[in-house]
Amino acid sequence: MKIRKIYLLMSVLWLTGCSDFLEESSQDEVRPAMISDLEQILLGDGYHDNHNFFYMTEIFTDNVKSVEPLVYVQDEYERNKWRYLWDSKMFDDDGGGYYNGCWEIPYKGILGCNLVLDYLDDMKGEDLVRESLRGEALVLRSWYYFHLINFFGVAYNQGNPETDLGVPLKLDATVTGQFFTRNTVKEVYARIEQDLLRGNKLLSTNRYDRNFFRIDHLAAKAILSRVYLYMEDWDKALAYADSVLMVKSNLLDLNDGGRVYNTSSTPDEIIWVREYSEGFSISFQPRLSPPFILSENLIDIYTDNVDFRKSLFLYYNSTITRGYPGISKGSSDYGKMQGIRTAELYLNRAESYVRKYLAGGQDEFRLKALADLNKLRKYRLNKSKYAEVDLTDGQELLDFCLTERRRELCGETSHRWCDVRRLGVMVTHLLYDSSIEYEQNMEYYALPIPKVITEQNPSLVQNQ
Template sequence: MRNILLFLLLLGFAGCGDFLEESSKDEVRPSTVDDLMQVMVGEGYPMGMLDYPYTDLLSDDVQCNGAGTDETMVSRVEEIRSLFLWEDDMFEILKADGYNSWKKCYNKIMGCNTILDYIDKVTGEQTAKDNLRGQAYVLRAYYYFLLVNYYALPYNFGNPAENLGVPLKLEMAVHDGFMARNSVAEVYEQIVKDLEKGIQLLEENPVEMSLYKIHALAGKSILCRVYLYMEDLDNTLKYANMVLEEKSTLTSLASMPTDAMQYQGNSVWSIYNSSTSDEIIWMYGGSGMFSSLYPSAYSAMNPFTPSDELMDLYDFSATDANNHGDLRVYAYYYWNMYLNWSPFEYVAFPEYGYKGGRSLSYAAHGIRTAELYLNRAEVYVRKFMETGEGNFRTLALADLNKLRENRYDTRTTAYEEVDIKDADELWQFYQEERRRELSFEGHRWFDLRRYGMPELSHVYFVKTGEAETITTLREGDPRYVLPIPQVALDRNPYLEQNKR
């Protein structure tokens, strides 16, 4: 373990340099594939630190409630202002390490490149080496996918061959000169290439590992998502079918224990808990921002919560103990019995004599089979809209109803299937269902971008009754693309900042 720690220290201090070739003779480099796997875990895997909850603050899934009566929350609410309102000085807050996805993703890409460059220099079985190589390719693709969706225009906006993407750094070694931004199309081409190569290696060299590690099915699921964003419907369908043929399970939320069907309390039930959920394909841990914004007093309000608009989309009842309806409200959110958060006064537990408050409860991120059903349904809806063929409508509704049947309270009441005839109404319903199902898993901001970057407004205030600030993103607003952190621009004069 000491050898690995030394190696990691070198990695941290050397940055992207070819530190392996320059290390002291007294420093011991990884000598086995197992050593390198430990490096991969620390330097290549996300560990809950990449698709930050801050993108939810940019979307319509979060609203501002002010600081209430909690004076200690004022500074926290003000800290988030520029981000929540998409202001020009969000450059400054995004420069901080806690929000700097540019730095975090490129550090992880550096870790993957290190594995790829160094894998043939260690001993071990070839199967283990090639499996690790496959993991590195898939994860590198995943980080570039995040980067190009944070810091570039959507693939389906304008000409991706001309729109600026992000620089492609595909080797560990440092080269002379600085790197300019590749096009969006070039970045996506590399993402697909890495995923295809990684999937092939993982399929040909299977190794039994936990759901926290990348495997071929996870790679196919990520590639399905990539093709969806590219609006390559046939390949999206191809990979959705591949994954669902191998793993089609959906977890019935009606199987939740009683304590989870109240306010989550001390229940360990979670859609991302492998002991309670059967639909996990890949997962990694961590929540983050919202837990740091909890008020310090029971009388106070949480300053940022899931929006009323989002929560109104759920067909949910807290008062009907026999049929709660859409159980995702209980399964995907955390209720705190002490905090009286006024935006959610309409949801109450009269039997306990208090109003409920809602916060975010997600212990992990990753990929679930639910997303693959939704991806496939989107293909069918789009094909129905394009062709008018009723078979595509039937297939889309079959996937949507299968998902929803596993989300509703069916303990005493059978699920009633949705049947929508109109193509535009079906498309709207699909978008809402995707929003309900994948809330706070890193999808909404990206989905809004690929849906055409619609007009979006945020209302901000610090204390109730004081002046409100209302900011609106217009349709196609350039602020749908995040600014590249200034620290990255300062270090690389070849980088061009995104327009505001």
């Protein structure tokens, strides 16, 4: 077997439908010998360290505002204003310019996972490792599809998932000349759920040592909780949150300082973490403010001198008068770490309890929601000024829970983007030099597929 042929295959952007990249017959020659060979492919090409799309969606949300660009970041302003205004040409050469993070990169990650899944059964090695790696690849593939469907499909709880268009499902690494069509939102979610459930079972029953830079059974359960939350299956969302928190319930106490994504000294609440490279760009020489920074709409939901998240999650640049440019939750100065934390599971469970309280009126669910919210806040607020909340009105409690979710999860793995869509939030954006307010009802909003992708694959129906 020549392992380089695996990497040749990895370079193929198979979803374009162009068959001349690689002859299909060469598939028979791609034969790694050991499970460890496939593990390296998953680590190198499945996880994609150098390409990360988690931060890309912030600019579409109410977490961001436009400010006058300094001359040094004028190009960045011209490129990103198309996204800020939700323009249909945001990813096209005659608009904001092609960006590969929302479509191409996730599908390349899926291709890496498919390669592993295709060849695992032919590999020599320990069965426990084989099945654990199978579970890891299934969950990681689901993670990519979960983001893709929330980029390009209408939110599951909005519209009609049985007919709304999602993204194409490609479940093997075979290269053909086929033009792939878009599966429905329901079909994609069903596949995500199926693979997560199987992956969770495999990872739970075939355990071997992994660090938190790789997906394990807790990460699989945490993703299931998020998926079911978006599907409004409250019982399953809280059940999978429970299953994580019963094993790992730690929260970092911000009274002691530190970062929630500190991977070196205080990984108290990290379940899974990866580096990211796309965010509110800041030039390091000199340190300049970017043209799109955090909005007062976000900043003002934190209580001054009480909520440590305001000073530890959000950061100033060197010119304080320009406000907060970004979000920092990692161990480096610019927080280039994202993933899944126990804090999200408390919030998933709390929201599920509140929804059940609103539906049935059982006070036990209200009390359980408050217990989760108060526990999280105890680790986030100044202890000398901390006071528990006790809300009896269901709608007030839900509003408080969703605001707490925004405070805690801003800037991470597209949480706010997904939340404004599933909650049907109306987002208003105003360019710094314009008097025209641009509004977008996120309830049915989905990103446009880049034109370079639809030109290469004419079977893909564009979002309107």
